[in-house]
Amino acid sequence: MHESFGPCILVFSIQNNSIMAKFHETGIPKWQRIIGYILSIIFSFQIFVAGTMKIISNDEMNENMAGLGPMADHILLIGLGELVLLALYWIPKTQKIGFYLMCSFVGGIIATEIIGGRPIFIGISTAILLYAGTIMRNPSQIR
DSSP, X not given: OOGGGHHHXXXXXXXXXXXXXXXXXXXXXXXXXXXXXXXXHHHHHHHHHHHHXXXXXXXXXXXXXXXXXXXXXXXXXXXXXXXXXXXXXXXXXXXXXXHHHHHHHHHHHHXXXXXXXXXXXXXXXXXXXXXXXXXXXXXGGGO
């Protein structure tokens, strides 16, 4: 193929939504797709910030994690895990396994909050954003 046709093909595929179609199912209403993306992006931002703060060893994050007992020694590993799972969630070929692994991770967030005697609002809201956003974009995900 000639080099000058490369950008034209990319523009054509973006205009036909073939790149974005990998992140959602076809045949769902536009409003459902938009709300699904909004919820998924909010969820992803939450996980990205939490994982990044654990990796860069933020003082506030270290104080919050100190009350978790033996898990407090593995903050870096937990942060890396969050970012790896988030990447799996957004790569089209690994999106399904990323979703299931992220569901397990969010369940761990809720369990950790219960064990630590903290309010479970953050874990529950994170789970709702994950489930609702993914299922609105990919309704067949629950089948």
